[in-house]
Amino acid sequence: MSQPETHTLVLAACRAGKPYPIISAEYGVPRGTIGYWVHQDRRSRGESAPPRPSACPRCDGTPLAHEAYSYLLGLYLGDGHIVSKPKQHHLSVTLDDAWPGIIDATETAMRTVMPAYRTGRAQRTGCTVVKSYSVHWTCLFPQHGPGLKSSRRIALQPWQHQIVGAHPWALLRGLIHSDGCRVTNWTVQRGKRYEYPRYLFTNKSDDIRQIFCDALDAVGVAWRVTRRAGCAYNISVARRDSVALMDAQIGPKY
Secondary structure, three states, X not given: OOHHHHHHHHHHHHHOOOOHHHHHHHHOOOHHHHHHHHHXXXXXXXXXXXXXXXXXXXXXOOOOOXXXXXXXXXXXXXXXXXXXXXXXXXXXXEEEOOOHHHHHHHHHHHHXXXXXXXEEEEEEOOEEEEEEEOOOHHHHOOOOOOOOHHHOOOOOOHHHHHHHHHOHHHHHHHHHHHHEEEEEEEXXXXXXXXEEEEEEEEOOOHHHHHHHHHHHHHHOOOOEEEEEOOEEEEEEEOOHHHHHHHHHHXXXXX
């Protein structure tokens, strides 16, 4: 495709309200060049610049991938946070390097929920931080705020409840992938060793544990509270039928 043809198509896409990051990916034109072409085009027609669309589902009404969002919400509540500064805005989820499949799934979820914005990874000792850069992550995760999540109120908004209600397993998967695990316990009865699997979810926030338990109730999984260092931080799923449900929908980390 010649440059004049690309120029025409890019301007047509901009006039239609398509976000710059999407146009850049489709036509291979840098965002700075797109901005310059649009500026020159408006100047030649004597127009002022309208507000640029943000590609935010909450602000602009663009479609939101509900299942991917429910999964990402679970990851955010477990191991995620939002950096929001005057010149830096991004969602970060810190994940153990032992589970590369979950790292890939996290980045895929970020791209699915906010496809107009770029993602990246930062290597740390024993872990990888997956990031997506947009100030609008605070729109999608209104639970963002100063301090640790365990030290403040965490409550889902009505629109989040609707999504989680439709996709509870996706939320549970994200919570287990961030702050949970599948382990094999054992006990000795009548001199014989017995092994059995169970799922554990550990989080210091009473509110986040309640969100996890509410989702378990919604899908018919039995659970109980176990104590860690004298505190009720653990939620255990150990009944055989409930573990089978969790195995069918979540399974071990990968």
